[in-house]
Amino acid sequence: MPAGYIFGVVGLFIFALTALAATLRPGGVRANWEHGIGLYALGLLVYGQYGGLYLAPPDTWMADVARILYVHVPAAWISMVAFTWAFAAAFGALMLERPKSLPVLSAATAVPGIGLIGLAMALTGVQRGLAAFFGILLILTAVECALLWIGNRFFNWTSDTLDHISEASTEVGVVLGVLLLFLGSVFSRPTFNVYWTWDPRLTASAVMVLTFVGVSLLRSSVDDPITRRTWSNVATILAYINIPVTYMSVKWWRTIHQLQSTPDTLSSDMTFWLRLNAWAFLFLSIWFVARRWRIARARALAEAPPELPPAPEIP
Amino acid sequence: MIARIIKQTFQVAYKDLLIEWRSPQRVSGLFFFALVLVILVAFTADASPGVLKKTAGGALWLGLLLASARSLDLSYAIETDNDALSGMVRWPVHPAAMFYGKALANTAVLTLVGMALTPMVVVMYNAPVQGSWLQLAAVLVLGGAALAAPGTFYALLTTRARASSVLLPLLLFPLVVPALVAASRATALLMDGDAMGEAGSWLSLLLAFDLLHWSLDGLFFGLIVEER
Known part of the structure; x- marks a missing residue:
């Protein structure tokens, strides 16, 4: 390890x-x-x-400048993690409005999820990747539904509990995202010689942060608590699902960001x-x-x- | 059940389009609003012909996007005026039918405005369409649909919120970035002749965006209508 x-x-x-x-x-x-x-x-x-x-x-090519990556990269990772929490909590808040459906949904997603993982073992190439992806997605849904059921049954979790977590995670994600963009542009000046480039990952991150700023503002501009809860949770889910599409679109649009470093290249x-x-x-x-x-x-x-x-x- | 939803969808769309038909100044106002924006973009860009030609696709879609925010606001203004939406909810119209009906009507309006705007852009930006007209029409329809589906969804959220006129663009515009990129790239390529045959892949991205939002937003629309 x-x-x-x-x-x-x-x-x-x-x-x-x-x-x-x-x-x-x-x-x-x-x-x-x-x-x-x-x-x-x-x-x-x-x-x-x-x-x-x-x-x-120090880095081979960028020397001490590359030390910013010890803040930049964690900020990128953890802002995505925080948005994922916001998404999962928003989904949970919507589900907890109908807690009786949780065990059913958990079972209904676990069975095909396990089936798809089994199918992925037998397949190869792109099909294997697709089957594994949707299998994992279904199993994660099943796990979340099971956790929500336990939380609701034994720990008094309500829709509001998860709504507050979603609200908190969205804001933390936005703060980390702004930090990420700021550090990225500080980093990009000595390496790409510009403060901002219209590269897919930069652009997609900026759009992602703006989307969640919008969700946060929606939350603060609805007065009725129940309406606010449902609306902002639905908006969170849509904003999250839109991230990969945004990323694909700007990736096709243009690309210059350095390739992702892997543990092998570091x-x-x-x-x-x-x-x-x-x-x-x-x-x-x-x-x-x-x-x-x-x-x-x-x-x-x-x-x-x-x-x-x-x-x-x-x- | 399904047949009833489909029937109601067309009834809602018919109702919305009939209202537009009876007050045509709204659609024409939208068109001139978009036209003003297209002209303003030309003023702010470098006026040399090569540059203008390259910005034509972007200008067209920027105009349509900003006009769509106005038109979506209006599409709910007719519902909230006499609390017609509550009436529709209680009739009862199925929420999915309500969403798809309104989204279809909004798509029709946006596509119409886009089709009227394209010749103006072609003339004013000196950007003759050298690619296939059929593909350009497909871009206009799919792009209009891509703005209309999330737009119909978020416009309902923001009509009931405070500061709605700021909130709708703030929520909608970052979300439709993929559609905007795909539609304006495809339009620019088709105006430029599309020598590499790239417009097709942008069209498929647009189609994927449409599929995602027309299915998900329709699914969630029931939740946000219920809470009223």
Whole structure:
């Protein structure tokens, strides 16, 4: 196992432990459990950035300029991850409005999903890729539906819980996306000699960030909580599904971005620091999402109409 | 059930087109709005003929896109005026029929405006169509449909939201970037003769975008109409 993963496993362990301890605590959640993972993320970030700036070897062609990749690449990865959370949570919020359909949908997607994976084993080439892709998609849907059912049944998750997570993730994704675009243009000045190029990945990222800014604004401009929930979740799903189409279209349009680096083309020292920083960004964004989720929940509570006075006793 | 939805779809489309027919100043207003934009693009671009020719496809679609935002707003203005939409929901018209009917009507309007606008662009930008006219017509229909489907969807969201006139473009324009790229590239290629036969692949991208949004948006439309 590559050394970078140890830090991830430790972080996930802290996350699972604190979240579980907070959930199972008798009398409900009182401590802000997310500070554990937040502190860990901050420590990892400081160490990772120090490593990226001083300890990692300089790039063969771009020398020290390439050190920006220890912030740029994690920001790109984790902004996509955050948008994926927003999408999954939006889907979940829509599904939890009809919790009875969850076990049915879970089974109905698991069976063909497993079938398609089995089919992928027998096929080759493009067909194999397609079968595997849709198989994995169906199985992920089945897993999410099962998790939602458990959450709804045993942990009191409602549509609102997931809606607040979607709201939080969208905003964290937008922040990371803006960071990504800004750092990208700082990076592109010394390497491509321009601040901005109309390259597919740049363009698609910019469009992606703008799409989710739109979703965020839609959320803030609808007053009725239930309408807002449904509308912004539907808009999140559409915005997310549109990302690959946007990417394809601008890819055909023009292309100059450097080819994606793989662990084979990078020195193992560079991969280590890159992974470390990616973990730091991931845990940091979990912390941000959890903080933002609390704000969203508090706002929803403040917005809720006051409780009705008890009914007068009938003599 | 399916037959009823299809019948209702055409009824809704007929209703919308009839309203457009009875107040033709709306479609003509849309056309002149797009025309003004096309002229303005020519003013802002370098006026040398080679450059103008190259921007013709983009200008046509930019004009149509901005005009579509206005037309989509109007297409719901007729529904909210007398709360006609609630009436339609309670009639009951199936939400899918409502979506496809309105989207069809919007597609027809946009395609019509696009077809009227193309000759103007050809003349004013000195960009004679050297490729196949049939393919250009296909680009106009598919491009109109690509703007109309997400547009019909988001226009309903934004009519009920605050600051809707800002919100609709903000939600819609980034989403239709693929359609805009494909349609304007295909148009520019067809005006330039399409020597490499590339217009076909842009058309298929446009078709894929249409398929995605005409199916998904129709599916989700029920959710957003219900919540009213």
